[in-house]
Amino acid sequence: MFLRRLRDTNPGLASAAVRLHQEGRVRANTYLLDLDALAANAAAEVAEAERHGLELYVMSKQFGRNPDALRTIAAAGIDRAVAVDVQGMEAVRRSGTRIGHVGHLVQPHRGAQDAVVAAEPEVVTVFNTEIAARIGAAARRAGRVQDVLLRVRGPEDTYYFGHAGGFPAGEIEKAAAQVEAVGNLRVAGVTNFPCMLADAATRTVKATRNFATLTGAAERLRAAGFEITQVNAPGTTSAGTFAEQARLGATHVEPGNGLHGTTPLHLFDEGQPEVPAIVYVSEVSHFDGDDAYAFAAGYYVDKVLGDYRLTAIVGRDGDAGVLDVETADAGAIHYYCRIPGARARGVRVGDSVVFCFRPQVFVTRGRTQAVAGVRTGTLDLRGVYDVEARPADGVA
Template identity: 50%
Template sequence: MFLDLLRRRNPGLLAAAANLHDSGDLPANCYALDLDTVAANAAAIRAEADRHGLSVYAMTKQVGRNPDFCRTVRDAGITEAVGVDLQCALADRRGGLGIGHLGHLVQIPRHEAAVAAALAPAYWTVFNDAKAAEAAAASAAAGREQALLARIAAPGDRFYRGHEGGWPAEEIVAVAHRLDALDGARFAGVTSFPTQLFDPAAGRVVPTPNLGTLRAAAVALRAAGWSHVEINAPGTTSAAILAMLAEAGVTQVEPGHGLTGTTPWHAVTDLVEEPAVLYVSEVSHLWDGRAYVFGGGLYVDPVLGLGGTRALIVPRGGGLDDAYLVDVEMPAPEAIDYYAMADVTAAPGVAPGDTVLFGFRPQAFVTRALTAGVTGVRSGAPAVAGVYAADGSAPIGLDDIDAGDGPGTGNQAARSAGRA
């Protein structure tokens, strides 16, 4: 689905990725990020958020918390991130982003609360009194007062299976009083997820009941004396929905796929954000009319369903005009994605080493893929800014391996003697 969008709206990224893989600058099993387009997307979201007075926290898990992506988003005006878990927040900090929000979706384990407090997050979501006490105690020990968001839920709210949790919404006033009474913390507002989702029938993003729950909680809190209530409303965020969220009283938004133009709405409508990510692979070998393509990052976000997948196979030394558009059999969701299998019965020129380009909605952080930012796509001078592992760290490469130090070689001893 997003391959067609890339071919129409950002063919320069496809061409750049093919050339950079062919030259050896982009490895296989790698998400390539068009940093020029990411910057434009982030700037568009920032401008629309400013128009409505919204705080913006970038979600970076989808692209493996890539540091060059983080710096690009920061320089475009979105200076803080939301850490989906503590590891995400730490990677975002290393990438140059402040921490605007953590604890949602994933709560902070009790022995790691001190690490979380050291990040000085602007907001910290808690699901219950025990977690609130841990956050408050860690913050007090760090000499600061932590603004807490309460995760709430009401009957009829929608949650992905495994994402449930929080206080009953009807108890929010009592919860706010308890959080305010904690040494090292104060109550700041409410949150839930997802507060809006793409509706295929409507062809657009619409609010879920969760957003109404947050609005009702804010009304109750204001009636009880809270003059300002933060409403954090994540889910399918792009510039196109910010006016609706602001009208609903939302104060904080968290774009993730909006930064790469890969929300479900982008798949069917040309929104202001353009597609900025693709997956690079390579033909490993041929067998029975199929090209076996290296995997490792073939996790297609199931939000859009498990429909058919296509890819472009670009011959070595060739360009997009020489590419074959082929159907691909993806690994079963329960299988390890060592390979995908491309039908090349109508593509007789395909050979091992050819570049393979996919366009799908990624969640790089749950894969073993690499990520790489690419600069200069729009200017026609593409270059790889850096290659990173799916957790945002630098991957181990040949420069990190001392090939002569195997057991019994004696090379290390010889070099040590030479340095003596």
């Protein structure tokens, strides 16, 4: 989906991926991150956020919570992370990145509450009083008061499957009082998701009904005397959405795919400042007749705009061409991707296969690796990590 934009705006990453793979320095099944592009993308988002008075939490699950990427983004000014679940929180902490927000989508499970509070997050999202009670008890044991966000849900809000839940918007004052009555908790704000979504028909990113529920809840809580300092409005976020999110009342947003230039807005508008900063590197394993098969254990495309034609750069040098690629149906195990008719195109076993799509690395069996110096041509390759940000150097 993003291969053309990669070749137009950051061709050095594509050529670096082929070169490093052919030299044996990057293995198949690796997401390669361009630290130069990430730094520039993050700096553009920091500048735009400052113009609109927004605070940023980095969402790192899409790039596998790679520690070198997180440190680069922090150096550019986004030094706090959102962790959608406890595993993400643990992975982010391994890089030394501060925890800004826990529980954005997945609530802390039983037994995790002490670890969550010990991570000293700025805020923890709670969906109900039962989860709030666990976090409050952990905060009491730790001798601190923990700020929380209330996940708010309106009757007309829409969610991806499995994402629904939260305190009813019509009873938000009562919910806030019950949460603070737990003790050692302070209601600091509200959140909802998705607050922004892509509209393929108009080729724009628009606010959803969930956003209005969010800001309405914040207004009601302020009127009831609660000191609301955070209106967290995540969803399809990048520099190009900040002005609208701020105008509608957000205080905090959480760029993820935006940081590596793979949101729908980057397809709709070629003038967006972020460029693609991540590619998936594979290689041709074998042939079946005229079709080539490429390793795909780390393959996962977030099809936010539905199905589309998938292509990849295939070859061994600067003459590598772009070929169509086929994948297994949704729900299947991705052992391989198929490159139809590859033999007639001169493809050989061992050729590099480089994709650029909208990833969700944390749900795959892939690795991540970062490289600096793409823009200068002096490549500085960093360590290999698994999707939990553990070192994977030397692992086959």
